[in-house]
Amino acid sequence: MKVFNTLTRQKEDFKPITPGQINMYVCGPTVYNYIHIGNARSVIAFDTIRRYFEYKGYKVNYVSNFTDVDDKMINEAREEHTTVPKLADKYIRAYLEDTEALNIEKATLHPRATHEISEIIAFVEDLIKKGYAYEVDGDVYYRAKKFPNYGELSDQNIEQLEEGASEHINDEEQNRKEDPIDFALWKAQKEEDEIAWDSPWGKGRPGWHIECSVMSTKYLGDTIDIHGGGQDLEFPHHENEIAQSEAKTGKKFVNYWLHNGFVTVGKKEEKMSKSLHNFVTVHDLIKTVDPQVLRFFMASVQYRRQINYSEENLAQAKTILDRFKNTLLNINYRLEEDTETKADPKLTEAIANTKVEFEKAMDDDFNVQNALAAIYDLLPIINANAALDNVDKDALSNFKEEFIKWLSIFGIDCEKLIKKEAGADDDKIDALVKERDEARKNKDWARSDEIRDQLKDLGVTIQDTPQGTRWTRE
Incomplete structure (x- = not known):
């Protein structure tokens, strides 16, 4: 099995630290x-990988943490x-509801930054003792240049980082820092209404990057198998996590860094983000x-690739899901029939070959497109067999x-996919379907078409199969 490691910028053989077990940390939302x-792209991508x-x-x-x-x-x-805690509670509840709707598996643990304050303070104190951090007027900064591999994950050199940093900090912050690329581990309280905790450096709160180092090492160990997140987190967030964690532990922080591609919108394919006001919330959608x-x-879509969000692409996904649904319905219909089974060695071989091709694709850095293509190629063979007089049950x-x-693996609940919701007009629909079957039997095509139109007006789709007529609600 191979995964693309952002740190080395190449595919590598995947070997977990402990055979049969994977420790995986994925950066969660700021709530x-x-x-x-x-x-949601990141949540879904890493849930699929998991x-x-x-x-x-x-x-x-x-x-996966909550900031x-x-x-x-x-x-x-x-x-x-x-208050900040009440705001967090509100949107954590919303996040859990929305991700449950998307059939995201529950994380082993969802730690929160504010629940780890004592551990964060102890972590920062250790970095100060080791000379990697310094305090200025209640703020604590990390000496980025002291870490020899700083910039390696995002493939940037110190000169590039200094130039970029100098453009994004004001004079006041510049005067506090020893170097423009140094980053905050702890922030002093600036206003009385700001949430803050007591610390050796006065009242304040954690910087953004420190929380993930603390929570990852606390709950998964000093070295983990996989750390994931969006491409926008490569720098500075993940770069800073490496610097903090390895400076404290003296060990390699992460063996495999995986980053998912962006979601874009519109013909210009702009990145979707709150700052650009071009986003659609899962809650509303x-x-x-x-x-x-x-x-x-x-x-x-393979996790490293960009996704362009559009109604057309959503409609295409629905069309494919409908094909999956109809295939399952066809199989269920034939398996429930009281008919003899007829062995078909070619069908058995085709299914076995598809399994091999599916896993081969997924083992290649989770190439979901090729994996799905293997399934698509098999569906006509399955449906053709399901239409025979005697099938290989x-x-x-x-x-x-x-x-x-x-x-x-793609988060599709097949039971829910094929479930037909009961309705008050089911008996009426069944009667119309039966009448239509009689009309077709008597070659009364005008009446058959008339009933089809009646059913369409009721929001019902008719499917004529060799084994009989089936109907579903649109």
Whole structure:
């Protein structure tokens, strides 16, 4: 199995520290608003990766944090006339509701920055003792140049970093820092209404980067298998995590760095972000779009590739899901029939070959597009067999079992996918379908078409199969 390691910028053989177990940390949201689908991309990408590891038999310890204190949190709490903890609670609940709708597996642990303050302070104190950090007027900064590999993850040299940093800091902060590229580990309280904790350097709060170093090492160990997040976190967030963590522990922080691509919108394919005001929240979108369609749309693109969000692309995802749904319905229909089974060695071989091709694709840095292509190529063969007078029930049953496993990697709940919601007009629909079957039997095509139109007006789609007529609600 190979994964693309951002640190080395190449695919590497994946070997976990402990055989059969993976320790994985993924940066979670700053909980000051509902997550938009750009945020959801990372959640879905790494949930898909996690699910594939579990499919392969690994036990995955999956930790994803909540950043529940920073400048954005403080400013939004002021806007909403509430406290930072209450704001965090509100949006953590919303996050959990939205991700549950997207069928995201629950993390092994969701630690919160504000619950780890004593550990964060102890971590910073250790960095000061080792000469990697210094205090100025209640602020504590990390000496970036003291860490020899600073800039390696994001492939930047010190000169580039200094030039970029000098453009983004004001004179006051410049005067406090020893060097423009030094970054904050602890921030002194500036206003009385700012949330703050007592520390050896006075009242203040953690910097953004320190929390993930603390929580990752605390809950998963000094060296972990995988650290994930969006490409926008490579610098400065993940770069700073490496510097902090390795300076404190003296050990390699992460073996494999995985970063997902952005979600873009519009013909110009701009990155979706709150700062550009071009975002769509999951909270709003799933009110009108089937969460399974949104989930599949996001999961069906290889995690490192960019996704362009559009209604057309969502519609295409729905079309593919409908094909999956119809295939499952076809199989279920034939497996429930009281007919003899007829062995089909070619079908059995085709299913086995698809399993090999599916896993081969997924083992190549989670190439979901090629994995799905292997499934697409098999569907016509499956449906053709399901249309025969006598089918290979053993082969179809085997395919159904594998198919459900494959789709679950993409977060698709097959039971929910094919479930027909009961309605008050079911008896009326069944009667119309039966009447239409009689009309077709009698070659009364005019009446048959008339009934089809009646059913369409009721929001019902008719499917004529060799085994009979089936209907679903649109």
